[in-house]
Amino acid sequence: MDKDSEKELVGVKEIARRAKVSIATVDRVLHNRSGVSEKTKAKIQAIIEELDYKPNILARRLASKKVLNLAILIPAVSQETDYWNAPLTGIIQAEEEIASYGVKVNKYFFDQNDKGSFVQQANFIVDSNCDGVLLAPMFIEESKYFIQNCISKGIPYVFINSDVPEQNSLCYIGPNLYASGYLAAHLSGFLVADTDQILIVNISKEIDNHHHLLRKEEGFREYFSVNNRSNDIFKIDIRQTAYESVKASMQKALENKNIKLIFVSNSRVSSVARFLEESHITGLKVIGFDFLKENIDFLKKGTIDFLICQKPIEQGYKGIMTLYNYLVLSLEAEKVYYMPIDIITKENYLYYRN
Amino acid sequence: MDKDSEKELVGVKEIARRAKVSIATVDRVLHNRSGVSEKTKAKIQAIIEELDYKPNILARRLASKKVLNLAILIPAVSQETDYWNAPLTGIIQAEEEIASYGVKVNKYFFDQNDKGSFVQQANFIVDSNCDGVLLAPMFIEESKYFIQNCISKGIPYVFINSDVPEQNSLCYIGPNLYASGYLAAHLSGFLVADTDQILIVNISKEIDNHHHLLRKEEGFREYFSVNNRSNDIFKIDIRQTAYESVKASMQKALENKNIKLIFVSNSRVSSVARFLEESHITGLKVIGFDFLKENIDFLKKGTIDFLICQKPIEQGYKGIMTLYNYLVLSLEAEKVYYMPIDIITKENYLYYRN
DNA sequence: ATTAATTTCGGTTACGTACACGAAAGATAA
DNA sequence: TTATCTTTCGTGTACGTAACCGAAATTAAT
Structure with missing residues (x-):
């Protein structure tokens, strides 16, 4: 039975009270918006530090009415192989989980045997205004070009299933x-x-x-x-x-x-x-x-x-969640997340979870 | 690129408007509290059905100030084996994730070699007022007795790591x-x-x-x-x-x-x-x-x-999350969730995730 | 010193839901 | 009919945060 010290969860109100300012001012330094003098800013930051203030995610998402638009670009499921069904399933799972948090996932698919379709869909994404991208960088040069566009628009991107190293992606999720x-x-x-x-x-x-x-x-x-x-x-x-x-x-x-x-x-x-x-x-x-x-x-x-x-469903799920965690909770991501290497046999396949 | 029909997310306000009642009345039928005539209740329920209303979890948790108390009862980590470190890690992970949703996890530990300690800690839980229990039913008879207490108090319980079948647990999470x-x-x-x-x-x-x-x-x-x-x-x-x-x-x-x-x-x-x-x-x-x-x-x-x-960390994590999903989101759980049977060798242990 | 421009800040409302409180409507009794 | 009780419902406030709008304080220009 644990008896660790109950930290009273404090909010902006308490911070404002201690700093003798209004909550609006506290809000400004929290989002480092302009309009706060260096002096009060420092004072408020000190109090935030001291109280180890953690914003209430629920209240934050509730109050912020803007929806987060994510885009995915992965191969379409073909009759040749339905492998990509699995990552897509994970993506949809994640989407359902965070839909009520104001997140929307826009899905773009390309033909694995057609670079042109990749470029075309990538351009659609660039033209749409989204806040983050999940990408299967199957065609290396075309992916690099696409990424340049993302960078110039300040959109973070995550690689899935196969990596293109040295491209400064938010993270790579997939096999070694x-x-x-x-x-x-x-x-x-x-x-x-x-x-x-x-x-x-x-x-x-x-x-x-x-x-x-x-x-x-x-x-x-x-x-x-x-x-x-x-x-x-x-x-x-x-x-x-x-x-x-x-x-x-x-x-x-x-x-x-x-x-x-x-x-x-x-x-x-x-x-x-x-x-x-x-x-x-x-x-x-x-x-x-x-x-x-x-x-x-x-x-x-x-x-x-x-x-x-290598858990393709989880790859999709984690890909979306990484973007969500980064954009909404501002959590940094592991640069490389190698999936476990699972061994499947006649005896354990029944218990396998993609 | 999907173009499925955008469902406008409707809230109680819209339902109230359509039913020509106040949001409080809608709220009453949502929580089937008393004080609503059968007629208006039916009308409101029809509208809820029609609009496929999904309550906003964020707003719900935010407005409801009561905290959810979960209790866990698992073996203490001993010097003989630190196996139970892993489930505990998962439990703590889950706790951190949902702490801001007003969920608290109270931890009780017993000695694997001492039935008495199990009974003692179980009694502590019964006396505390909690809303759900996660339990490693290592001692079968004692567990059954404990469960009887839970049932009489209407507290749901989840088994982890080993099962006691036919005990009507919310679910079992662990190996086959x-x-x-x-x-x-x-x-x-x-x-x-x-x-x-x-x-x-x-x-x-x-x-x-x-x-x-x-x-x-x-x-x-x-x-x-x-x-x-x-x-x-x-x-x-x-x-x-x-x-x-x-x-x-x-x-x-x-x-x-x-x-x-x-x-x-x-x-x-x-x-x-x-x-x-x-x-x-x-x-x-x-x-x-x-x-x-x-x-x-x-x-x-x-x-x-x-x-x-068999992913002990995930067992702990899923155990807590199952209770959370059931109690907060009122999602039913799978009765039996067998964990994948993972094979670890010299070559893949580096990539294994518990 | 007065006015104008700018910086700095506070009051307030909104997000979607929960719930206490009290008001209105209906039912029952005299 | 009036008085009393019960059922049914609406108003208002709160949760913690975001962000608009305008006020006060400061600085710059005349």
């Missing part, structure tokens, strides 16, 4: 790609012997996106190198994401080899699993990414052994 | 013990061959607590049974938690056997790891529970291979 590749390799280590052959599969159409996969591959290879494991590691890049294309590439890749484990560097792992199943190839271990329905189906059946996932 | 044991077995399956011997170690002083460990053991054994794995599985119960006692028991247990994997059914796994290290026993795989500093140290060194963890 390298580390997740490294972990995948560790899990692989349990599944194969030193003499077994390993295949890395990168499936991605857009070159920018491909870049992210390479980071995972580096981490993956690093593990085997650091631990002096001498497995043969092959790799293929598949640049057409349709199943037929994956199938053809996989057939070729497995020819005349004795691959024992396949590492698919993104959520497209279900295509590979489907191929293995349809070809009646068994005895192969498979590791991939993301908690998608198709992937889980194969996980249940044992075609996929491990999925690595 | 059986499933986590099952997962541990699955991971073990990767680490051992069919001919290897396995040792299950239960370390716990209190019998009630022991009961929880058995659920994990069941899940563990079930996996091997379901998958027709024929490993010899031995087991020991250690009823004294001090290291010397663990050491003696372990020495005896390993004698004349060829154990290849040890499954420790709770967070005491570091004692076992310490024993192995001091005895220079290598080549043994170890699986245990919980993200504690001692455990992580051994994980880093490779003495422990896997830790299973």
Whole structure:
């Protein structure tokens, strides 16, 4: 049972009384508006300091009638993959939670396979007047350009899902790609012997996106190198994401080899699993990414052994909340927030929360 | 870019205007207080329905000057294990978040090895006047008695960390013990061959607590049974938690056997790891529970291979928030909220969030 | 010294809801 | 009918902060 000293919550009124000024004046220094002499300003600030005054958020939001406009720019959910459903879900969750606090989230979507749509939507955001941006910087150069516009308008922005370092974003929320590749390799280590052959599969159409996969591959290879494991590691890049294309590439890749484990560097792992199943190839271990329905189906059946996932819903949720905390509560954000690297198996997927 | 219809946020004032009554009358039906004729009550309710009125939480908390008193009853952090630090951290986090909403959390702690202290603290809570209780029902009968008191006073209660089913709690937040044991077995399956011997170690002083460990053991054994794995599985119960006692028991247990994997059914796994290290026993795989500093140290060194963890901080956080949501926002809670079963290894522990 | 311009500050209302208090309307009894 | 009681409802103030508007104090210009 705690008996710590009950701090009486003081408000502007008490501060005004002690400083022998009106609450309006206190309000002015709180928002460092002009119109207060240096002397009284100092006096009031001292009292604020002394009393450890914390403004009442409720009263503040209630009295301030202006609504906060946030904008998000993320890929649209396509028929190819519904990965971005998850971050969007988190974004909507956050929106509902803070809607009554006068926050509105305007949603803009672009086509992952079309840089033009990204630029177009980004321009819409620039033209709208918003107070903060949540962005999936999938196209690096275009993102940098967009950011320049934000900076010149004084709009803070948060990166989600993939980072563009050195761009002075409020924060980055997403995976540490390298580390997740490294972990995948560790899990692989349990599944194969030193003499077994390993295949890395990168499936991605857009070159920018491909870049992210390479980071995972580096981490993956690093593990085997650091631990002096001498497995043969092959790799293929598949640049057409349709199943037929994956199938053809996989057939070729497995020819005349004795691959024992396949590492698919993104959520497209279900295509590979489907191929293995349809070809009646068994005895192969498979590791991939993301908690998608198709992937889980194969996980249940044992075609996929491990999925690595990084809480996409929470990424969206935290992205919005970071902007809210910064703009409304004026809390500073962690510059980099790496999401936990979750391991999903047949046995724990039921309890997983994105 | 969404263009859904902007719902104008309406308040009691608008409702009052439409119903041609005063806001006080609207307020009365909102809180279904007495003093309103059935006719006007029906009229007002219809309008509320039609307009899909959502009360403004900020204004509500601001105007209502009564503070909400929550009580928690959890084990004290002992020198033996600081596991309960984590839930407490989450509880404090939640408290800070909602403190400005007029919520206060009163903390009561009991000694895990002393039922009497549990009863005593529970009585303190009953005598205090609180509006909700968060409880770790470690001692089953005593908890049931406590709950009876809560029910008779109309106080809602939430279970955390371990469940007592059929007690009509607002909700249970914590692990699915059986499933986590099952997962541990699955991971073990990767680490051992069919001919290897396995040792299950239960370390716990209190019998009630022991009961929880058995659920994990069941899940563990079930996996091997379901998958027709024929490993010899031995087991020991250690009823004294001090290291010397663990050491003696372990020495005896390993004698004349060829154990290849040890499954420790709770967070005491570091004692076992310490024993192995001091005895220079290598080549043994170890699986245990919980993200504690001692455990992580051994994980880093490779003495422990896997830790299973179930977000104790979040358990505390969610426990308080569930009460808050129920009492303040009158949101119903999920009856059972099983925490995700997280797998922690050398490679991902850095990114783990409790 | 007087006026004008500027800086500094206080009074006041508003945000959406809760609730005490008292007034009006209706019901009952004489 | 009038008096009394009960039910039903409206007025007004408060919660802690934001911000407008105008007043007082200070400074600058004549």
